Amino acid sequence: MNDATLTIADRIQQKLDALTRAERQLAHSILENYPASGLGPLTALAKDASVSVPTVARMVQKLGFKGYPEFQAALREELKAKVKNPIAKHDTWAEGAPSGHMLNRFTDAVIDNIRHTLAQIDPDAFDAACALVADRDRRLCIVGGRITHTLAEYLFLHMQVIRPNVTHIQSTSNAWPHYLLDTRDSDVFVIFDMRRYENNTLRLAQMAKAQGARIILFTDQWRSPVHQIADISLSGRIVVPSAWDSVATTLLLVETMISSVQNLNWDTTKDRMEELEGMFDQTKLFRKFT
Amino acid sequence: MNDATLTIADRIQQKLDALTRAERQLAHSILENYPASGLGPLTALAKDASVSVPTVARMVQKLGFKGYPEFQAALREELKAKVKNPIAKHDTWAEGAPSGHMLNRFTDAVIDNIRHTLAQIDPDAFDAACALVADRDRRLCIVGGRITHTLAEYLFLHMQVIRPNVTHIQSTSNAWPHYLLDTRDSDVFVIFDMRRYENNTLRLAQMAKAQGARIILFTDQWRSPVHQIADISLSGRIVVPSAWDSVATTLLLVETMISSVQNLNWDTTKDRMEELEGMFDQTKLFRKFT
DNA sequence: CGTTCGTTGTGATATTTTTTTCAGAAATTT
């Protein structure tokens, strides 16, 4: 019997492809807080996953159990074994991988980065930055460098949906001076600059500043020289066990900003999103059914 | 005392002296393998402890529960809370911001995503993916969609430094069929596809597969349809309190992959990096002093 | 455009589980 080594979570994961839509939905709900939810009554589980009662019964049968009670019994056995076995202690992120595995080491580092970054961020400055970015009366210009232009573009793609008048400039391009020609003093520049800090980005920031624009800077813990002229600086920790830095924490900040800005003027954003949806529907770019 | 901080095991211990003989016997049986035994049916628990059924019912009432089901529900809640990693217990990540602040809510969600993602990832599959990507003899093609091309490019920019023969294709572009012309069966495609899944990406994957290429897929927890033909699928959780999804967890996986791949052939990567540094020095793109 | 297949949920039925009742056993007190 090879069931001994396979947890029920594994079995669910493995069968995931053979399951139907509602069953998959249920499976994810079970894994969501495993194994607690599976130990409650069938009815509660079904309600929790927003599927019907028989769907649950059918799925556990597909998993190889005679019925829901047997499934629960197996779950309890597994729990009993796990508590007894000290090796099962949850000190690694990816179970099944040694603690020295890159997955665990890297995740450790990133979580640490997040903790440090959030601990030292000024919520008021962050809110102020969001308010500036959300202000439709100001033109918004998003600037990234050689690597960070990916982050810049990510922010740009979302801002484009939320509000009008957004531009994405890559500081490594030699076309950017053109963009600065008609910068007004109400404009807002969101600039990404992580080490190694780029000369082009600094120059661009200086010129924008000279024209009266507000500058919001995303940088790392050591701060780009741009921060001296930036109105608001948001710095994230980026150290990981790698030859490169991690922008995961910065992305977290960016995504949080997107979410905040979207909330600040949800009424109009909603309309824009629906409009966009309609246009995408016509392009058949996306699949109709998940 | 508030029950919030007291586990049920604690409550049983505390009440132990106030219990009768049969009840004490039962209590010890529950603590014997806690909490599994308490999550089974009342009848089984009674039999296990060699006490009668009503004894169980009476004891849980002495413990302050209305009935056995309520006792079980409390046990499940406790289990649910326990499974959550202690690191996720921070109610506020950004001190100085209320716990309801977007910074805290969003970070909570992302940490949760990371935890779930890492818990269900298969380290062997991940390692296999890294090995494929690291193999210099295979050409590497990185594919992204409307939003995910930012992730794709991030991976591309780093791979470009680490190894030769890397291409970045945007599936929304209509130029991609050209790239597939001379796909060989040793090629590796790294494909990003998160909801809403894109038809173009699926078609591209199918064509690549038909030409014999290996496919590594980065997707979300619900899995792009591409995963049916992918050799290796890496899925990340993406749910956050926002109208959009979060790719922060996926970025974590991507960065970890970069780091792993870099380690796999550090000897040659090192040379390439130094060479690149030299070239950058000449362009004066970066600042000399941090 | 209609047909067919697989999937899903509703309602009825059967089963299990929990609660209650009550009588006998054990312990304690007088």
Add this chain to the structure above:
DNA sequence: AAATTTCTGAAAAAAATATCACAACGAACG
């Protein structure tokens, strides 16, 4: 040692839970 109180467990009643059969729905195919 008898009376009283407290505890315990068997069995029945009540409640909930799980299973089953069937109809409705929606997607895929010709």
